[in-house]
Amino acid sequence: MAEYLLFATERYALPILGPLAETLQAAGHGVHTLFIRGAAGATLPAPARPVGVREAVALRPRAVFSAANDVPGFIAGAKVQLFHGFNVEKRSDTRGHFRVRGQFDLYCTQGPATTGPFQALAARAGHFAVVETGWPKLDPLFRAADPLADALRAGAGGRPVVLFASTFTERLSAAPRLFEAIAGQVALGDRFWLLTLHPKCPADLFDRYRALAGTNAAFVETEQLVSAQRAADVLLADTTSVVSEFVVQRKPVVTFRNRAPKPHMIDFDDPAALEQNLAHAFAPDEALREAIAAYADAIHPWRDGLSSQRVLEATEALLRGELGRLRRKPLAGWWRSLKLRRELGYWGR
Structure with a gap:
């Protein structure tokens, strides 16, 4: 030993x-x-x-x-x-x-x-x-069982699941800029939201996002992020590295003002366009699927x-x-x- x-x-x-x-x-x-x-x-x-x-x-x-x-x-x-x-x-x-x-x-x-x-x-x-x-x-993304991911999916009650994650870097963070748009989406209730923030984000921002938790959303702690990624169908983010982690699963990502947007991302810059970009992610075309797979293989081909x-x-x-x-x-x-x-x-x- x-x-x-x-x-x-x-x-x-x-x-x-x-x-x-x-x-x-x-x-x-x-x-x-x-x-x-x-x-x-x-x-x-x-x-x-x-x-x-x-x-x-x-x-x-x-x-x-x-x-x-x-x-x-x-x-x-x-x-x-x-x-x-x-x-x-x-x-x-x-x-x-x-x-x-x-x-x-x-x-x-x-x-x-x-x-x-x-x-x-x-x-x-x-x-x-x-x-x-x-x-x-x-x-853990590729292991046979994840009880927490299963529980998060169960909380969605059969609805599509969106995970929101954001970087702490102020000039790149979507969290303060998309809050109202996300709050509106949560209130609609047609999708279930998993919400998480980088640990270095301001405390008042944590308070605002935690307050959205309820019937249509859950707040996820940093240590639970991998399970949340397994549970989600689509990711909404910015320039956080969670984008790459999520894409490894070959699932679509929507990014807000990403610093270096790539073909595997659905990038947008107007909060009012959030819904139409989420709709695109939930119905990806073949070109987007191919771009996601190619990027996933380049950054992390290991799936065992x-x-x-x-x-x-x-x-x-x-x-x-x-x-x-x-x-x-x-x-x-x-x-x-x-x-x-x-x-x-x-x-x-």
């Missing part, structure tokens, strides 16, 4: 790390969590065990799996990047999904669209390896629910030296690790 550490800085990391924790536990390994910042106080189901920074150091884990931009470099073990979302082009490559911060030994990529670019970066940098594994967060297992296999291959010899990490990575030491108040060896 080996000890492993799961690291997170925001609550949205929990659905990413949860399937991996289950896979580790099923293999008989010890699973420990170090959750800080926005994830502080959050937990995964037992036997995953929360630890403080000193105990995490003392564990000397075999690997540290991070669903964040950072990872504590002063903790032992291979440092494995799992990503906290898909590449939705919110920012330039140098500031966004393909930014290399010099902290990780292994990048576990989600699909061909990101594997190739990261492999090119790895070839130049030499201090990390890349393996396409699929994304642990999506494992075994991405967590592949992450563990890739990590073991790294530790056995099968992924090649890595160069020393750059100074930038050491500097970020030093700042994390200061944040955590840890100055021991």
Whole structure:
């Protein structure tokens, strides 16, 4: 049995790390969590065990799996990047999904669209390896049973189900701009709505959307998002990475002012046009279906629910030296690790 550490800085990391924790536990390994910042106080189901920074150091884990931009470099073990979302082009490559911060030994990529670019970066940098594994967060999408998804569908009473999700980035967020239009749709009652927001959205926005819950809508917490995606027929969103997660199921998405609209999206910019775009999504033409399938295969072709297992296999291959010899990490990575030491108040060896 080996000890492993799961690291997170925001609550949205929990659905990413949860399937991996289950896979580790099923293999008989010890699973420990170090959750800080926005994830502080959050937990995964037992036997995953929360630890403080000193105990995490003392564990000397075999690997540290991070669903964040950072990872504590002063903790032992291979440092494995799992990503906290898909590449939705919110920012330039140098500031966004393909930014290399010099902290990780292994990048576990989600699909061909990101594997190739990261492999090119790895070839130049030499201090990390890349393996396409699929994304642990999506494992539950392809499992045989999901009681919560079934319950959400049952709550719809046979009506079509729309999931609304929004990013927290103010200039890109549909949540404040579409609230009245969504409230009007909920009041009609011809469809059932599942409503969720990014954990960093303002508290008053959460209050407004929670107030819509009732006969025609339910509010879904961040940890329940994957089940909500299984339950929904159509997604309404903006530039959130939930768009990509949802499309992996080959279901239609309607996006409001997406920063980089693609053929697989039904993008619109006028709240008054919400109904007609939802109607299009519920009756997609062949061209849209083909675009959805092509995009899904590019970003995440894995549909077996075994991405967590592949992450563990890739990590073991790294530790056995099968992924090649890595160069020393750059100074930038050491500097970020030093700042994390200061944040955590840890100055021991």
